[in-house]
Amino acid sequence: MGHRDNVLVRKLAYQLNHKLERRFPEQRLFLRSEDGTRFIILSPVTQLVGWLGSAAFISWAIIATAVLLMDSIGSGNVRDRAMREQQLYEHRLQVLADERDARAAEAVAAQERFNLALAQISEMQSELLSSEDRRKELETGIDVIQATLRRTMKERDEARGVVETMLAEAGGESGDGSSTRPADLGKTVAFLLAALDETATERDQALTAAAETRDFAENLVFDQRLRDERNDQIFRQLEDAVAVSLEPLDQMFDAVGLSSESLLDTVRRGYSGQGGPLMPLVLSTKGAETDPDTLRANEILGELDRMNLYRIAAEKLPFGMPVKSSFRYTSGFGTRWGRLHAGTDMAGPVGTPIYSTADGVVTHAGWLSGYGRLIKIQHEFGIETRYGHLSAIKVKVGQRVSRGDRIGDMGNSGRSTGPHLHYEVRVNGNPTNPMTYIKAARNVF
The missing domain is CATH 2.70.70.10 (Glucose Permease (Domain IIA))
Structure with a gap:
């Protein structure tokens, strides 16, 4: 069986060489040396195997080169994309920094407006107190003038009654033939008439002064109304500014899960000193109710104090x-490789x-x-x-x-x-x- 197989293999090899001889004719490779010249016979099958091996090697080299080129190009694209992302991120950081600076400038401007408004409130309170004192003084003066006028008119009526009585008595005594003193009676009448004229003059002056006082009081009421309207406008602007400033602070503390009230209570306990421009306004009302302007001013000062406490708390929290x-x-924060980062x-x-x-x-x-x-x-x-x-x-x-x-x-x-x-x-x-x-x-x- 072994001999038959060898014969069969040789026969197949011969047939294959014969078929390939047209494309791969038999070649002889001569090797010359000092001892002589030898040659190697390259059969068609051997040439085919060599050609296929060379083609496979060249194909492998082309594919490997293409893979390397694609990898190099991909790496370059990744680097370019990373650089673009870095530039975009730096641009966003710059935009955020500009926005932060703008918010800081707005906060400084708002603080300046608050300080100016506080100064205006203080000035208005001083004017209100002065006008209240002047109004009370005018009311007291009007009461005194009216009392003096009533007393004067009463004295005038009494004087007229006395004059009429004396004239009647004088007429009666002359009718009875009794002795009279016309000279003394004339002097008395002249004195009384002069007193009546003086009283009438004082009455007219008092009436004129009362009219002027009423006009002045009406002007004060008008000025007070204008001042109240201006105060109301200022208060509305302050309330809006405080509300706009407090809203982002409330949102900031809510976002980190902190209770604003407990946070502010803790800050108040640590900063319990009193005094300064943010203390509530305390005005003497003599038992009367506090006026609305004072209540609104105290509410604004309370909100400003809350904002100041927010600022103190924000400095102590990692914002x-x-x-x-x-x-x-x-x-970022979270689980990484099975452990908490x-x-x-x-x-x-x-x-x-x-x-x-x-x-x-x-x-x-x-x-x-x-x-x-x-x-x-x-x-x-x-x-x-x-x-x-x-x-x-x-x-x-x-x-x-x-x-x-x-x-x-x-x-x-x-x-x-x-x-x-x-x-x-x-x-x-x-x-x-x-x-x-x-x-x-x-x-x-």
Whole structure:
């Protein structure tokens, strides 16, 4: 069987060589050396196998080159897209920064308007008090004039009665033939007439003064009405401005899940001193009800005081940005690789300044396990912020810092794959998403 198989294979090989001989004629490869000349016979099958191998190698080379070219082109597109996204992100950051500056300028302008309005309210209150004093004085003067006029008219009537009585008595005595004193009687009558004329003159003067006083009082009432209308307009503008300013603050604290009332109560307990321009107006009413202007002014001052308490609370909560230079977010808060990523990563060059996001006290400033160089800052209301993977620390434990103070530099220390800041916010020891605070303050600061 083995011999028969060999014969069959040789026969098939011969037939195949015979069929391929037209396209691949037999070739001889001569090899010349010092010992002589030898040659190798290349059969058609051998040439076919060599040709197929060369074609396969060339095809593989073409495909590999195409793959490499496509990969290079794709990498270039990815880099270009990344650069475009970075430029777009930097543009959005610039727009947000411009909006923040515009909001800050509007806040400063609103504060200036508030101060001007407070000065106007103080001036108006002084004018109101002065006009009230003048009105009371005029009322007192009118009462005195009226009392004097009534007394004068009564004295005039009494004097006329006395004169008539004396004239009657004088006439009776002359009729009876008794002795009279015409000279004394004439003097008395002349004196009484003079007194009556003087009384009439005083009465006319009192009536004129009363008329002038009524006109003056009417003018005061008209001026008071104009002043009330102007006060009402000013109060409406102040109330609208306060409402517009308080709305974003309310939304900001609601967005981070903090109770505004408990927050403000805590701030009031910490800042319990009294006095200053925002104290309620206290005016003596002598038992009467407080006037509406005073009530409205006190309500506005209460809202301004609430706004001031909001400002104090906002300084003590992490509403600021830890990185103010160009950066990109690389990893957010949430589960990553089966574990909780308790903060937000912001990537940038080594040495990028890092800032405190709120007022507080430094409780840790050094190396800590996977955090590398770490800063912990304890804030009010049980809130703590952490700044990890730093290259430099610029604060010490126990140091008090304010929002916006530079506390360190971005780095790549600890378990880190590249230079970035790992930023955490913890409430009563529990990690919470820092972007909640950053987004909540975006339309305020």
